[in-house]
Amino acid sequence: MPPFVGYHGLTGQEHQQRVDTLAPQGYRPISLSVSGDGGDARYAAAWVQRPGPAWWAVHNLSAEAYQSKFNELVGQGYAPVLVSASGPAASATFTALFEQGVTRPWFARHGLRWDPDTNPDTITHENNRAFGEGYIPRSLSVYGTPADRRFAGVWIKNDAPTPWSWWFADAGTYQRIFDAENQADVRPGWVSVAPDTWQLAVFRDDHVGAWAARHGITGDEYQGEFDVRVANGMMPVVVQAGGGGSARRYSSIFAATDVPLPKRWTVTGTTIPQLAGLDEEVRGFMSAHAIRAGALAVVRGAEMLVSRGYTWAEDGYAVTQPNARFRLASVSKAFAAAAITRLVAMGRLAWNTQAYPFLGITSALLPDQTPDPAVNTITVDHLVNRRSGLTHARVTENGVVRTFEPSADLRTVAARLGRTTTPTRDDLVRYMYGEAPDFPPGSQQAYSNFAFTLLTSIVERASGRGFLDFLRADVLAPQGLSEVWVGATELAGRLPNEVRYDNPGVGLTVLQPTTNTYVPNVYGTFALENSEGTGGLVSTAPTVARFITQHAVWDAGPRIVATRHGTFDGMTSGARSRPDNLDFAYMFNRRVTDAEHDGITNAIDGYLTSHPV
Numbered sequence: 001m002p003p004f005v006g007y008h009g010l011t012g013q014e015h016q017q018r019v020d021t022l023a024p025q026g027y028r029p030i031s032l033s034v035s036g037d038g039g040d041a042r043y044a045a046a047w048v049q050r051p052g053p054a055w056w057a058v059h060n061l062s063a064e065a066y067q068s069k070f071n072e073l074v075g076q077g078y079a080p081v082l083v084s085a086s087g088p089a090a091s092a093t094f095t096a097l098f099e100q101g102v103t104r105p106w107f108a109r110h111g112l113r114w115d116p117d118t119n120p121d122t123i124t125h126e127n128n129r130a131f132g133e134g135y136i137p138r139s140l141s142v143y144g145t146p147a148d149r150r151f152a153g154v155w156i157k158n159d160a161p162t163p164w165s166w167w168f169a170d171a172g173t174y175q176r177i178f179d180a181e182n183q184a185d186v187r188p189g190w191v192s193v194a195p196d197t198w199q200l201a202v203f204r205d206d207h208v209g210a211w212a213a214r215h216g217i218t219g220d221e222y223q224g225e226f227d228v229r230v231a232n233g234m235m236p237v238v239v240q241a242g243g244g245g246s247a248r249r250y251s252s253i254f255a256a257t258d259v260p261l262p263k264r265w266t267v268t269g270t271t272i273p274q275l276a277g278l279d280e281e282v283r284g285f286m287s288a289h290a291i292r293a294g295a296l297a298v299v300r301g302a303e304m305l306v307s308r309g310y311t312w313a314e315d316g317y318a319v320t321q322p323n324a325r326f327r328l329a330s331v332s333k334a335f336a337a338a339a340i341t342r343l344v345a346m347g348r349l350a351w352n353t354q355a356y357p358f359l360g361i362t363s364a365l366l367p368d369q370t371p372d373p374a375v376n377t378i379t380v381d382h383l384v385n386r387r388s389g390l391t392h393a394r395v396t397e398n399g400v401v402r403t404f405e406p407s408a409d410l411r412t413v414a415a416r417l418g419r420t421t422t423p424t425r426d427d428l429v430r431y432m433y434g435e436a437p438d439f440p441p442g443s444q445q446a447y448s449n450f451a452f453t454l455l456t457s458i459v460e461r462a463s464g465r466g467f468l469d470f471l472r473a474d475v476l477a478p479q480g481l482s483e484v485w486v487g488a489t490e491l492a493g494r495l496p497n498e499v500r501y502d503n504p505g506v507g508l509t510v511l512q513p514t515t516n517t518y519v520p521n522v523y524g525t526f527a528l529e530n531s532e533g534t535g536g537l538v539s540t541a542p543t544v545a546r547f548i549t550q551h552a553v554w555d556a557g558p559r560i561v562a563t564r565h566g567t568f569d570g571m572t573s574g575a576r577s578r579p580d581n582l583d584f585a586y587m588f589n590r591r592v593t594d595a596e597h598d599g600i601t602n603a604i605d606g607y608l609t610s611h612p613v
Contacts, residue, residue, distance in 0.1 A: 002257075003027075004235040006226060008044035008250065009219050012060045015043035019057055022047050028055055029082065030237060030258050034095045035193070036244030037087040043095065044250070046236040048258070053101035055081075058094070063111065066094035070108070073098045080108045080154045084192070084240070085143040089150045092143050104159060107135070110152035114168070123151035127166055130155045136164050141192045142200040142242070149194065161290050162260070163205040163590070164189070165504040171216045174199040176518045178213070180506035183491065184520035188213050191251045193242030199251060205290065205504040206260040207314045210234065215251035222250040229254035263287075266311040269322035274613050275306050281603045286312045286588065289596065291572075293320040293499040293589040297545035298608070300582050305613060307542050318499075325498040326587035327487050327528070328537045329566030331544060331573045333452045335484065336533030337384050337556040338475050338547075339459045339467070344380075346474075348462040351381040355388075355454055359461055361433050366416065369434025378441045380458065383451040384556045389437025391448045406432055407449045407534055410527055414513035422510050425530040429457050449534050456533035467532045479550060487528035487538040491520070495538060499589045501570025522570030535568065544585035548577050559583075565597045574601050582608055 005022060031046040043059065056078055058069050063085075070080065079102035085094045089111065109126055117124035123140075130136060136158040144150035158164075165186070167177050178188065181203045188211075189204035197216050212234065214225050226236065237258040241250045265287075267279050275298065286294055292313040298306035309320040328335075343349040349358075355378050356362075364371050374389070382388040392403040395412055406413055406428050413423045413431055423431070432450055439446070456467050463470040468486055476482055485495060489511060494500070506518045507525040519525060528536035553575045554562035566573040572588040574597060584604055592600075 003049040005047040006045070006236040006239060008042075008222060008239060008241065010043045012041055012043065015045070015059060018045070025049065026051070028052055029057060029097050031239050032057070032059075032082045032095050032097055033084045033240040034059065034086045034093055035241035035248055038091070040244045041086060041093050042241065042244075042248065044239045044241050046239050048235070053099050055100070056098045058096050058098075061094045063089075063092050063094065066096065066110070070096075077101075079106055082139045083108065083110065083152045083154055084139070084141045085110065085150070085152050086195075086242070087143060089144045089148055092150070094152070102156075104157040105135075106138070106154065106156045108154045110150075112151040112153070114149045114151070123153070123168070126153065126155070134158050134161065136162055136204075137166065137190060137202045139190055140166075140200055140202060142168070142194045142198070146194070146196050151200070160206070160260070161288070163290050163502070163504045164202055165506075166200075166202045168198060168200045171197050171199060174201065174215065176516075177506055178215075180518040180520055181504070184503065184506065184522060185500070186504045187211055188238075188253055190238055191215060191253065192240050193249055193251050195243045195247075197242060197249050203504050204260075205502055208237075208255045208257050208260055211253060211255040213251075213253045216249050217251075219248065219250060222252060225252060225254070261314045263312050263314055266319050267308060268319060269306075269308040270304075271306045271308060272613065274611050275608070277611065278306060278604065278607055279308065279310075281600075281607055282308070282310050282586075283312070285600045285603065286310060289590060289592055290502075291588045291590045292317060292502060293324065294587065295320060295322060295324050295326065295541040296584065296586045296604070297322070297541035298582060298584040299542075299545045299549060300613070301549055302546075304542060304546075305582075306584075320499065321497070323483070323497070323540045323542060325483075325485070325495050325538050325540055326573065326589065327501070327535075327571045328539055328544070328573050328587075329535045329568050329571050330449075331564055331566040331575050331585075332533055332535050332537035334548065334551060334553050334564055334575065335471055335475070335537060336452050336455050336459065338551040339471050339533070340380060340384055340455055341551070341556045342475050343459065343462045349380055349458070351379065353380045354378065355380060355383060355458060356433055359429065359457060361430055364434030365427070365430040366434060371434050372436040374437055374441055375433055378437070380455070382441050383448075383455050383458075386445045386447055386451070387442050388448055388451045388454075389439045389441050389443075389446070390432055390435070390450050390454070391438045391446050393432060393435045405449060407453050407531055408526060410510040411508060411513040414510075420512070420514045422513065422527050422530065425453060425457060425532075428453055428530070452534040453531060456531075459533065475551075476547070479546060481543055481546060483540050483543045485538045486532050487536050489524055489527045489529060491523045498538060502590045503569040505569065526568060535566065541585045541587050544573075544575050545583050548575050548583045548585070553577050563601060565594070565601070567591050567597065572597065576601060576605065578605065578608065580608075580612070582613075584608070
C-alpha cells in the first residue's frame with residue numbers, strides 16, 4: 001500500500017493548501033469531491049504518493065469556467081480524469097483533475113440530465129454509449145436538485161476489459177443492490193452522492209483484494225470508518241459527499257490498493273501435440289472478454305484428443321480443471337431432443353404425437369384465457385424442430401399488450417397466477433395452453449425456449465420417470481456417460497466442482513416473485529430447476545463432446561454436422577460436430593454476444609481445419 005492522505009470537510013482555501021503541500025511531495029489525487037452550495041462548499045479527497053504523469057487540479061469553478069479550463073488544458077495535452085460538481089445547475093461548483101499522457105481514448109460530459117437514453121444529453125445515453133463502444137466510467141458525479149438532477153462524468157476506453165454495471169437509486173434501494181452485487185463477487189468502483197443522498201455508483205468485476213464500503217454516513221461516522229479501515233491496512237480509494245451543512249452525507253470505498261490485481265493464465269489437462277495451439281486461441285478469447293474460467297474438449301469418436309481447463313484470473317481463484325462443471329444454457333436442448341428421439345425409437349412417442357392431448361391438458365389455466373384450437377395440433381416434431389409457434393405469451397399492462405417469453409419472465413407468470421413462489425414447469429405448460437401461437441403450427445420456423453419446456457414434460461409422461469433419470473439411464477448410459485445434472489438457481493446450491501458464474505449486474509428474484517428483493521443476475525433472476533431440458537442442465541466439456549458423437553447437436557436424431565450455442569448471464573457454451581468426424585465442446589463462465597460466440601467457434605473450427613489429425 002503506497003503512502004496516502006485522506007481528508008474531508010475542508011473549505012476551498014484549506015483544500016488548496018493541501019494541494020500546495022502534497023503535490024511537491026509526489027502525491028496525486030485518486031478521488032476528489034465537492035459538496036454543498038455557494039459559500040458552504042466543502043472538499044474531500046484521497047491522495048497516494050507514487051510516480052505518474054503531470055497533473056493539474058482545479059476547484060471552485062462555475063460550469064462556464066470549468067468548460068473554459070477544460071478546453072485550455074485539453075489543448076495542452078491534458079485529459080480529464082476526475083470530476084465532481086455540487087449545487088443547482090445554474091450555479092454549480094466544479095472540481096476536477098487533469099493528467100497528461102493519457103493515451104487511451106476518452107470522453108467527458110457535464111450538465112447531463114436524467115431522461116430516457118434516446119436523448120443524447122443524458123447520463124443514461126452516455127453510459128449506454130460507453131457499454132456499446134467499449135468504455136468504462138473513470139468518475140461520475142451527480143449534482144443539481146431532486147427536481148433538476150444533473151450529472152458529470154469521465155469515461156475511458158475499457159482496454160482490460162473490465163465488466164461493469166451502474167446504478168442510480170435512493171439509499172435504501174442502493175443498499176439492496178449493493179448487497180446483491182457483493183454476493184456476485186463484484187465490487188463498487190465509484191460512488192457519488194446526490195444532495196438528497198441518492199447514490200450514483202459503478203460496480204466493477206475486477207479484484208483489489210480486501211475492500212470495504214459505506215454510504216449515507218455523516219462526517220463523524222466517516223472519520224470513524226476511516227480510522228478503523230486504516231488500522232486494518234486499507235486506505236480510502238473513493239470518498240465522495242453530497243448535500244450541505246448538517247445534511248451532508250459521505251460515501252466511501254476503502255481498499256489496500258486502488259490498482260486492480262493482475263490476472264494469471266493457467267492451463268490444466270491433456271492434449272495431443274498437433275492441437276496444442278488451441279490453448280492460445282482460447283487464451284486470446286478469454287482475455288479479450290475478461291473470462292476467468294473455461295473448458296474445451298475435442299474428440300473423434302471414443303478418442304479424447306483435447307481435454308483442457310483454463311483459468312485467467314487473479315491469484316487465489318480456483319484453478320479450472322478439464323472436468324469442471326458448467327451450466328449448459330441452451331446446449332441442454334440437445335439432451336432433451338435426444339431423449340425425445342430415444343422415446344420415439346422405443347415406441348412410446350411418435351413424431352406426430354400431439355403434445356397437449358398427450359399430456360391430458362384440455363383447458364386453460366386462467367379464466368380470462370381462451371385457448372386457440374391450433375394449440376391442440378402442435379406435435380412433438382413441431383416442438384423439436386422450431387415450428388410450434390409457441391414463442392411468446394401476452395399480457396396487457398396499462399392497456400398495452402406486451403409479449404414476453406414465459407420461461408424467462410417468471411415474475412410476470414407468477415403475477416398472472418397470483419403466486420408468491422416460482423411457477424413450476426407444470427404451471428408454465430398449462431399457462432401456455434391458454435396462449436395463442438404466434439403462427440399456425442408447422443407453417444414456419446422460430447426459436448422457442450418454451451417448446452423445450454413442453455418437451456421436458458412430454459419426456460416425463462412418456463417415460464414414466466423424472467427427466468434426468470430417463471436421460472441418464474436410457475440416453476447417456478449406453479455411451480458410458482453420466483455426468484449431467486440439473487443446475488441450481490441459487491449460489492448455495494452450486495455443485496461440487498462447479499464454477500462460479502460472473503456477471504456485474506443484479507435484478508429482481510424469481511424465487512420470491514412478489515418481493516422487490518435484488519439478487520445477482522446469475523443466481524436468482526432465472527430458474528434452472530424448472531427448465532431442465534430448456535437450459536437448466538449442468539455438465540462438463542468432455543461429456544458434451546462425447547455426447548454429440550452420437551446425437552444431433554441441433555434438431556433431433558443421430559449425429560449431424562451442426563453447431564449449437566447456449567448463453568445466459570454468467571454462461572457461454574458451444575458444441576459443434578464437424579464434417580471430418582471431430583466433435584468439440586467449450587464452456588465459459590461469462591456471457592458473450594452471438595457474434596463473439598461465432599468468433600470462438602470459428603477460431604477453434606479454423607484451427608482444427610488447418611491442423612488435421
